[in-house]
Amino acid sequence: MPGASLFLLSKAVVYTQIGGFGHPNGMKALNMDKVPMTLEGAEQLKEELKSRKGPERKRIVAAIEEARAHGDLSENAEYHAAKEQQGFNEGRIKEIEGKLAHAEIIDTSKLQSEKVVFGAKVTVEVEETGEEVTYHIVGVDEADLELGKISISSPMARAMIGKEEGDVAEVKAPGGVRHYEILSVDF
Structure with missing residues (x-):
């Protein structure tokens, strides 16, 4: 899928953009019986x-x-x-x-987007500490925080989805609200 991108519009609906095919505006809804992986x-x-x-x-x-x-x-x-x-x-x-x-298997090496989408490797700066961290947004069953892999359904990923370089993601955590500036989005 050259030029394909994937992003979350809400907690329940994942869409892909595949070179303008599918929906009239270029969007195609993934089968929601499927889970992105x-x-x-x-x-x-x-x-x-x-x-x-x-x-x-x-x-x-x-x-x-x-x-x-x-x-x-x-x-x-x-x-x-x-x-x-x-x-x-x-x-x-x-x-x-x-x-x-039930997996919607996505080859993230073929995704391209300037926005944070499923499969993106996102480098952020924690605004409160200045620390830089890289997260890879993956499927629910693939998450492993020690490896920097976070679930698409996690609060952190949901806050970053749709953001671009320079945007700030606001994450509500048990210790309060934290802000993460998006430094880069890679695949």
Whole structure:
């Protein structure tokens, strides 16, 4: 999607602009049954799914078989632990499959915008401290603050969406209102 950009108009409606296609004003609403996810985030989930369906599932089945060989299952802690691991693993497999089925996967390397949109890497200056921080706006399941990845639905991302370099985003935090000047928007 060369020249595509994505932004949030409200908490509930995400729109893309794709070279003027779609809606008469060049906008196309994404399917709201879908959740935005970066291509990188989708690939990570696919790798985890592959691991859980392959080696992890085999390891758990082997642990269950080994525990069964120890006899009486009613008092066999190893057996119950392995069955619990199996339940967790199968639950996580279903969860990942559901997330991928409901994902609107977006290749952020193809996005271009001067405004803060989903997938943008935004460098801000905290006006109260002068500290510079870079945030990458990602899908809900990809957020990891230690890596600078914030969810599209977070108060910080919602305050920045639609802003441009030089604009100030105002974020209401438990400690009060904080102001962030947008220094750069990259993809």
